[in-house]
Amino acid sequence: MESTEQSATVLVVDDETDLTALYATWLESEYEVVTATSGEEALERVDGDVDVALLDRRMPDLSGDEVLAEIRRRSVGAQVAMLTAVEPDTDIAEMQFDDYVTKPVEREEVHAVVEVLLERRTYDRKSREFFALASKKAALESANEHDSEEYEALVERMAEIRREMDRTLDTLTAEEAFAQLDSDGEFDFEDEF
Template sequence: MAPTESSPTVLIVDDETDLTTLYAAWLESEYDVVTATSGAEALATLDGGIDVALLDRRMPETSGDEVLAEIRRRDIGAQVAMLTAVEPDANITEMQFDDYVTKPVERQEVHATVEVLLERRTYDRHSRRFFSLASKKAALESANEHDTDEYDEIVDRMGEIRDEMDDTLETLTAKQAFTQLDAGIGVETDR
């Protein structure tokens, strides 16, 4: 399948040109792909047309962490995965990425990451935040960093979001029940 005008746009940022070329080749049959080989180049291409960004963390001059911060500051709305050889540690807890993938990666993993991030774009704010935290939790667990205060904080924040989501569902269910009850009463009185 070739990308169309309505195909999602994926930004790939890595200072290793061979990797940006490889990832682009893997994705360009399904997506519009934009590549950048530096953080500065990535910042110059950022606009509201980017749906997913795959960022390397360790780049000279402008890091992927800085590009991520700028994406969030500009409120571009892109889903962002850190696609990097940098093993996660407790300092990732405050980063506002949506997924964390450690290199080396296979074609299927890159495709799956993009697909998951595109699907998450349709989720509400609470669900997106929950999955971002779940990605951080999984990244820390894979790096054996789960006995830290930062890890515990992520688990606590996930619990808080889960509680908020449960409260919202209960409220919506109650409203739906009252709406159906009102509709049923209305039908009865019309007879």
């Protein structure tokens, strides 16, 4: 997916108006940007047209955590990054975000997270889950929170998904081999060499 598509819509949510405006300025040349300065306003603006949401966690009315939970409950389908000054803790293990970025951030980092999340929208469900777990794992490692049950559960779930994906790839490889059988039911080596 090319990141300069005007059809991609990014929702920027932060109760600090200056930050919301700054992020919007950074993104608006490449994306359709919708902004909100509260959790309630974010929920009014999020819909099926939003491809990526950047959520602050600390907001006075509804926290970013609550907004995230509601977005997932509504099955909007947006990829969500928590873009926040809140250092990650084991509480993030159960949150259903796709990426976690700790402020302060630079323009390039904001663009990179949007591009990565737009790319991930094209992945199958298992791959999206795997990368969301990898983002949680990295966030916990960066906060030195890797000696917890929650961290171990993330690692195990990632390994489980990896095994499932490997089995799927093995199955596809076998199916591709069967597709090489000629009409007599014999493998046609000439097609391979």
